[in-house]
Amino acid sequence: MKTLKQIGLIALLAGAVSFSAAAEEAVACPVNAAQAMYQVSEALPGATTMEQVSNGYNYTTSYAAACPEDAYTQYFVALSFYRLAEKIADPGQQFQLMSAAIDALHVYDAAWENLNRDLIWTMPVEPGNGADITVFTGTKSTSLLESKLVPMVVVFEAGGLFHDIMSGKGQTEESPCPWHRPEMAIAEARGHVIGQDTFVQYYSTGDQLPNIMGSVDRLEFLAAACPNARKAIVFESATLYAHAAETAYEFNIDDSAAGYAADAITQYELFRSLAKNTAADRSKLTLVDNALKRMREMAPETAE
Structure with missing residues (x-):
């Protein structure tokens, strides 16, 4: 099994989100993987330094590899890869991130029959801290594919980068x-x-x-x-x-x-x-x- 590297994630948004470093050993998919990746995906739009972007990338690729059968984690992995692509100027790196996001959506989609009927992911919140966090991953996954990722595929083709969808x-x-x-x-x-x-x-x-x-x-x-x-x-x-x-x-x-x-x-x-x-x-x-x-x-x- 691949190991999760010691990535020493700092908070992508200073003082807003805390991340624990992954262990330097072979691990099963952590119980809280989807919650961790939700936090990463929410934090990435506010990343302001390349160190934060790099840490977000390491975190996302680590959980993508560790949780190949965890559908909700893979949805947030896909969203994180897309949000990372928005932070990168290099077309080749953007293309790789977009491709990784599509791959993660395929993993998410393959497990959909094992999810609750409405494809709703819920993260309980501590009592007194507000309502539980709810994400309608079914609707959001189709929106991510339709409005963001496939249009990127088309535009990249115009620049000579061909994804399997187009090739x-x-x-x-x-x-x-x-x-x-x-x-x-x-x-x-x-x-x-x-x-x-x-x-x-x-x-x-x-x-x-x-x-x-x-x-x-x-x-x-x-x-x-x-x-x-x-x-x-x-x-x-x-x-x-x-x-x-x-x-x-x-x-x-x-x-x-x-x-x-x-x-x-x-x-x-x-x-x-x-x-x-x-x-x-x-x-x-x-x-x-x-x-x-x-x-x-x-x-x-x-x-x-």
């Missing part, structure tokens, strides 16, 4: 869904849309459109490999193509706009065939009808 490494027609909870697969799909929109906003130029094909391929894989999430992923795929069509249209690249619009139409129609008579689907179908009208303006040869 397709180990991905075949027989590959299982990489996520156990359908919500995580959907969150990843949404993250690609957010990431590509971010890429469009900050990196696009009028003579070179962003390349969305890495995200396109990943969403196609997720839709096939994750049947319980397929309908929602198809909708996100349609949205991805539609946004790309709008961007190409704004840059007066008509051929690309028409091509992306035609692909969006195919995906929107597929979603319509999968939709059920539920309030959520009916609401999306209204969006689909409006989007289809716009896409057919860009690709008139597809009009019914």
Whole structure:
């Protein structure tokens, strides 16, 4: 078993959070591991020195290695790695931290069936010190993946750093869904849309459109490999193509706009065939009808 190194953690926020140093010996996952990592994750946004950031990193990697089956600890490990990435300027180090955060979320996700139904983690607080601390890790894990980590993957790809999510490494027609909870697969799909929109906003130029094909391929894989999430992923795929069509249209690249619009139409129609008579689907179908009208303006040869 790997050992927890003597890391001598100082309080990441002076006088606010105290951390005990890990022992220089092989250890099982400590009983209070999730609580310790919660404290690290909460303290990291206030870290002001590289020593504090380095100590936070050592603490996080130590508990990531020591607690591979402790789901809640792994959630806070993922959050801590992301918050560490926010403190680092070097793209290569940021990429490594982002990758470690995604790995930790996979560990968390793999154990979800053993957690309470609502994926709620609670840390009891001493009587008289206020209410117990409650973290809805189910919602927060999907939000972290969708709003932060996958968009980072997309932007890093633009800079030449390719994560497995984009490279397709180990991905075949027989590959299982990489996520156990359908919500995580959907969150990843949404993250690609957010990431590509971010890429469009900050990196696009009028003579070179962003390349969305890495995200396109990943969403196609997720839709096939994750049947319980397929309908929602198809909708996100349609949205991805539609946004790309709008961007190409704004840059007066008509051929690309028409091509992306035609692909969006195919995906929107597929979603319509999968939709059920539920309030959520009916609401999306209204969006689909409006989007289809716009896409057919860009690709008139597809009009019914």
